[in-house]
Amino acid sequence: MNQILNKIKNQASGFFTQFFSPSTTRNLLILYTILVVPFFIYHEFHLPWHYIFVLCLVSLFVGLIITYLSLYLIQLYWKETFHPLIEIGVLILFIFALWLAEVLIFEAGTVFLFIFILIAFFIRILSLAEYARLLLAFCLVASNALISFKALQGAEILSAYLLFKNKYQIEEKDLNQWQVTNTNEYWNEELQFGFNLPEGMYFFKPEDLTLEDKTGVGQIAGLLSASDNDANRYPFVRIFYFPDYVGFQKEQAVQEFSEFLQIQVSKGDIEDLQEIQQKEIQESILVSKFWTFYDLLRPRYSKTGFMILETRNHDKLLLHITENLEKGEIHEQTIREFLTSIRFSN
Numbered sequence: 173m174n175q176i177l178n179k180i181k182n183q184a185s186g187f188f189t190q191f192f193s194p195s196t197t198r199n200l201l202i203l204y205t206i207l208v209v210p211f212f213i214y215h216e217f218h219l220p221w222h223y224i225f226v227l228c229l230v231s232l233f234v235g236l237i238i239t240y241l242s243l244y245l246i247q248l249y250w251k252e253t254f255h256p257l258i259e260i261g262v263l264i265l266f267i268f269a270l271w272l273a274e275v276l277i278f279e280a281g282t283v284f285l286f287i288f289i290l291i292a293f294f295i296r297i298l299s300l301a302e303y304a305r306l307l308l309a310f311c312l313v314a315s316n317a318l319i320s321f322k323a324l325q326g327a328e329i330l331s332a333y334l335l336f337k338n339k340y341q342i343e344e345k346d347l348n349q350w351q352v353t354n355t356n357e358y359w360n361e362e363l364q365f366g367f368n369l370p371e372g373m374y375f376f377k378p379e380d381l382t383l384e385d386k387t388g389v390g391q392i393a394g395l396l397s398a399s400d401n402d403a404n405r406y407p408f409v410r411i412f413y414f415p416d417y418v419g420f421q422k423e424q425a426v427q428e429f430s431e432f433l434q435i436q437v438s439k440g441d442i443e444d445l446q447e448i449q450q451k452e453i454q455e456s457i458l459v460s461k462f463w464t465f466y467d468l469l470r471p472r473y474s475k476t477g478f479m480i481l482e483t484r485n486h487d488k489l490l491l492h493i494t495e496n497l498e499k500g501e502i503h504e505q506t507i508r509e510f511l512t513s514i515r516f517s518n
Contacts, residue, residue: 197243204239205232212324230327235320242312249308253301262311263292269315272322332435333387347393347413348377359518363393363413364483368513370506374400389428389478390414390490396510406474407495407504414488422459422480425490429478433463442467448475450502454511456481464497473497484516 212228249258267276267285275281295303351359358375359366369375376395378386385403386392390412399405436442444466452460462477476494483489495504503511 200243201236201239204235208232208235227324227327227331231320231324234323235316238316238319242316245312246309250305253304254296254299259308262308265315266311269318273318329384329387333383342391342415344391347391348379350377350394360393363487363489364485364516365489366515366518367510369396370509373398373506376403388412388432388492389425407493407507409507409510410492412490412492414490416486425459425478425480426461429461441469452479456514458482481514
C-alpha cells in the first residue's frame with residue numbers, strides 16, 4: 173500500500189515540477205479553455221446563443237485569472253515549500269470557495285473542512301514537503317472549479333432575469349409599500365390589491381428578494397413562502413405586476429410561463445413536466461394554467477402554474493404558484509386561504 177501511495181505521490185509531484193514553466197503555463201491555460209468552454213456551452217444550452225456567448229466569456233475570464241494565479245502560487249510554493257503566507261492565503265481562498273458554493277451550510281461540508289484542516293496540520297508538523305505541495309495544488313484547483321462555477325451560475329441568474337424583464341417595456345414602480353395590520357392583512361395602494369397572510373406563511377417585499385427570486389414574467393411585487401428564510405419553500409406565491417398599457421393577454425402568459433418552465437427543465441431542476449386541467453372557483457381569476465412536475469432539488473411530485481387577476485385600475489397581476497400535490501384538492505389549504513382573501517379595495 174505504501175509503495176502504491178509513494179508511486180502516485182512521485183508521479184504527481186514530477187508532473188507539477190516538469191510542467192510549471194512559463195511556456196507550459198500558457199499551454200495549461202489554453203488546455204483549460206479547451207476543456208471548460210464545451211462544459212459552459214452545454215450547461216447554458218437552454219438560453220439564447222448571445223446569452224451563452226456572454227456567459228462563457230464571463231466564466232472563462234474569471235476561470236483564467238484564478239488558474240493563472242494558482243499556477244503562479246504553485247510555482248512559488250514549489251521553490252519555497254512551507255511558506256506561511258502562501259499557505260494561509262490558499263487556506264482562506266479554499267474556505268471562501270467552499271462558503272461561496274454553499275458547501276459549509278451542510279454538516280457534512282463542515283466535517284470535511286475540519287478533517288481537511290487536521291490532515292493539513294499534521295502534514296505541516298511532520299514537514300512532508302511533497303504531500304504539502306500536492307495538498308496546496310488540490311486546494312487551488314478545487315477553489316478554481318468552485319469559484320468559476322459560481323461565476324457562471326451568477327451570470328446565468330442575471331441573464332435569465334434580463335431575458336424576461338426586457339421583453340416588456342414596463343415602467344417600474346416602487347411596489348415595496350405594503351401596509352400591514354395586526355391581523356396580517358396586507359394592502360398595496362399602488363396596486364390596489366390586498367390579501368390576508370395565511371398562518372404559517374411569510375411575506376417578502378421585492379427589496380428583500382434575490383435576483384433569482386425576482387426572475388419571472390413582469391415586475392415582482394412580493395412573495396409569500398412557507399419559510400421565513402427560504403423564499404422557494406413550498407408552497408409559495410410570487411406576485412408579478414403588469415400595467416394596463418402592456419396589454420398582457422392569456423396567450424402571452426402561457427408562452428412566457430412555458431418558456432420559464434422549460435428553462436427549469438433544461439437546467440436540471442425539474443423533470444416530467446405535464447400540463448393539467450383544473451377549474452378555479454374564484455371569480456376574480458381571469459385565466460389560470462397549471463402543470464405537474466417532479467422536483468429534482470426537493471425530490472417530490474409538485475404542481476406549478478399561474479393565475480391572472482385584473483385590478484380596479486385595469487392592471488394585471490400574475491400569481492406564480494408552486495405547491496405540493498394534494499389528492500382531491502385543487503390547492504393546498506394555505507393557498508386556498510390566500511386566494512379567498514384577495515381583495516381589490518381597502
